[in-house]
Amino acid sequence: MLRLSKRVEYGLMALQYLAKSGGVATAREISDAGQIPYELLAKVMQSLKHEGIIDSYQGVRGGYALLFSPESINLARVVRALDEHTTITECISPSGDHDACQMLHTCTIKAPMNKLQQRMEESIGSMTIAELL
Amino acid sequence: MLRLSKRVEYGLMALQYLAKSGGVATAREISDAGQIPYELLAKVMQSLKHEGIIDSYQGVRGGYALLFSPESINLARVVRALDEHTTITECISPSGDHDACQMLHTCTIKAPMNKLQQRMEESIGSMTIAELL
């Protein structure tokens, strides 16, 4: 249940790389350094861009760079950018979705699961990219 | 990545039920009460039994009962009993497996992931069945 996806792992490696380099790096460069499938990493970088964690520069001599200091990017945000399921249960929806669980009404563990969700988020959010260096 | 499996959800409901009832309850009874697929729940109960969280009684008038007080059963243990992946990465294996990741040697995020694993476990382990009542 708490195994992180390859997307997140790759994303963390990439962010770590960008933090270390301090400047602009290409997806190819990061892929080579970390032995990460290039095409998959490319997608990950795009997701990180959309989330606003990194900036991108197109064309030759392009690449990616961090938009914030490593210590101000916490892992919760990275997970939110790269993972489908960011909640412990489907009834806890980040954007108030209505595709919620069927047993929503009869469910007896909904409330405590909410509490757990908070604690988990705190755990993940307590770590930053700076702690990967 | 942190969506808990149905097995865990059902397991928590069942343990909550057992804690509330205080005595012996059958899988059928719990299944009916929580609208849980009976066959799947039956498997879950068996897993909980194997982990040593509950005791079972076979035959007519049989069923399941808690082996410990609700406040001494934490969710980390439940997850361990019911979930395949209890670690954040595959290189963190509970029983020192050797099916570890290929990039184990070149990986640059292994150490911090270990730290995160600990924090996550603390979060999950900090909640007990008693908090579901």
Added chain:
DNA sequence: TGAAATCAGACTATTTCAGTCCTATTTCCT
């Protein structure tokens, strides 16, 4: 103008998960 890079979407293959089915065994009650 061409090479190198991001951007975007569709696609396939693999693995995981939820759920079902079937049979054996145990135990109580009549």
Added chain:
DNA sequence: AGGAAATAGGACTGAAATAGTCTGATTTCA
């Protein structure tokens, strides 16, 4: 003794999520 009700355990199927690949478009610099 025998049947009903329960757990035990394995095999199986279908659906869904994930990992990875492919193709083409666009941007930008030299």
